[in-house]
Amino acid sequence: MIRHVLLIKFKDDASNAEIEKLKGLFELMPEKVEGVISVEWGxxxxxxxxxxxxxxxxxxxxxxxxxxxxxxxxxxxxxxxEVFRPLLEDIVVFDYQI
Structure with a gap:
């Protein structure tokens, strides 16, 4: 298995509604993409x-x-x-095998 970690800094003008929409899109990935086992948002x-x-x-x-x-x-x-990039100020992406 592979863990894919994103640390996210949103732009100051990113609204709570936009962030919640993004969260929902992430949480649907296991149902939509073969090989994605789980998604946690924090x-x-x-x-x-x-x-x-x-x-x-x-x-x-x-x-x-x-x-x-x-x-x-x-x-x-x-x-x-497409939803994520306009909201994003900065990101760290870190993958590791387990």
Whole structure:
């Protein structure tokens, strides 16, 4: 399995409604894209103050390398990016095998 971690910093003008729409699109990925096993969405609540402006995270689990390679060019991923990119100030993407 592969974990796909996104740390997200939204633009100041990104609305809560837009962010909720994006969350819904991410959460539908396991139903729409073969090889995406699960998606978790989270909002930072650490009291340490070390998030450097990153406020949200997405943790996706892919079945294997084939699942990741299926997701990256998938039309559903492209549709998600159309909603995501205008809201995005910065992002960290980190993948690892488990």
């Amino acid at each position: 909002e930072n609540d650490s009291p340490e103050g070390k998030n450097k402006g990153f406020t949200h995270s997405v943790l996706m689990t892919f079945s294997d390398e084939e699942g990741r390679q299926n997701y990256l060019p998938h039309p559903e991923h492209d549709a998600l990016k």
